[in-house]
Amino acid sequence: MHPRPSPIAAALYTLRDLDVDVIIIHGPTGCCFRTARLLENDGVRVLTTAMSENDFIFGAHEKLEKTLKKVEKMFSPKLVGVVGTCASMIIGEDLKEAVQKANISAKVLTVESHGGFGEGDNTEGAIIVLEEAAKSGLITWKEAERQIKMLKKATEIEKTRGMAQGEYIKPSHGDDKDKVALKFLESLKDNEKVAMVLNAKKETAYLFADILKLPQLNPKTLIIANLRDDIGLPRIRKHAKNIKSELERNGIKIDYLTGGLDEYPITGERVGKILQEEEVEFAIISGVPHAVPIERLNIRSVAVTDGPRLVKPLKELGYDYVVAELDAHAKTLGVDSIVPSDFGESIRKNIEVIHNG
Known part of the structure; x- marks a missing residue:
């Protein structure tokens, strides 16, 4: 509609x-x-x-x-x-x-x-x-x-x-990013097993990969990403290669490569299996989170999406928190390196808060 x-x-x-x-x-x-x-x-x-x-x-x-x-x-x-x-x-x-x-x-x-x-x-x-x-x-x-x-x-x-289910969905900016960031940081502080998941589409991965660049405050944190650079059209492979290289330069190791940037519709299922097998307790899933079968997983979860009309469907699927990144396409066209995300900035801003109690 x-x-x-x-x-x-x-x-x-x-x-x-x-x-x-x-x-x-x-x-x-x-x-x-x-x-x-x-x-x-x-x-x-x-x-x-x-x-x-x-x-x-x-x-x-x-x-x-x-x-x-x-x-x-x-x-x-x-x-x-x-x-x-x-x-x-x-x-x-x-x-x-x-x-x-x-x-x-x-x-x-x-x-x-x-x-x-x-x-x-x-x-x-x-x-x-x-x-x-x-x-x-x-x-x-x-x-x-x-x-x-x-x-x-x-x-x-x-x-x-997603948002093409046939009904009218009111746009929403989702949950307060600072409050969700604090929930995530508390999970790390409590030594829970945490996963940072990138299940993104094409160039928008430059924004959604921002949270993967965060300091790994807990050695048990898993990094899962659809960043294979040998799959897809020329420009898409280049995006994956650019992001992987930047993560490596920042000392970030990807534990699981689930597929390429054009495979986000099927890599969500792979993400679900990994989260289950690794007994993850808290997961942040960015990009196309509705491709992940979150309703089958007994975990606390955050969905990071670029669609204000996806907030309601994501909540209905079972995500505990949903945050929306606005204008992801506009922010990532013409770039070749990871760009700051609003949610990533919220996490960075609150790191000191959580460490100081």
């Missing part, structure tokens, strides 16, 4: 992860404006064909051709993505024909999606991009199929455990 990212936005992000140089949005100037502007911070040029009312009636085939030629002249790209929108797809614009007529030297991926494509799930746009990338030889079909499986699992989790 409430707005969620569209297939168009997902297509833009997936093209970014394939390291395209330029993305052309074939539609009005305002379509996916926020996503387009954020992606500019990640080094991707994003342009639009600026369709107008006349184009909705007579078509904008020539506008797309001209934009493609202008892109080649301005940026000399090697890889370009052309993404359809509600406006261009509903009137039946043929993206592939326009690309053929423009005949630029760059490889061009065409993504014929719109806001209501398929069931309207945002992952539908990402799936189209992956299929086009496999057809063009940019990735193998095996890799495309693996990623598509992950995307479908991610949709299932959002519809059954």
